[in-house]
Amino acid sequence: MGMEVGGLIGLIVLIICVWAIVQIFQSSATTGAKVFWIVLILILPAIGVILWFFAGPRPSRR
Incomplete structure (x- = not known):
């Protein structure tokens, strides 16, 4: 079970x-x-x- 949860968390981190x-x-x-x-x-x-979320550059508003 630990392998599946770790893989899912890794996928979520990759997407983010x-x-x-x-x-x-x-x-x-x-x-x-x-x-x-x-x-x-x-x-x-x-x-x-x-x-980055708290201190990084913001997307430009076009």
Whole structure:
């Protein structure tokens, strides 16, 4: 049972990370800031997404 739950949580984290990276690309932040946030999310997925949610660049309003 532990394997299935771990796999499901991993899939959810992956989906959230991909969504966060797409949002970062759509933001109006500088290229350096975008690279910083993407690298942070790729290295520390769960913590990186939480930090990005509270402190990261916001999507540009078009």
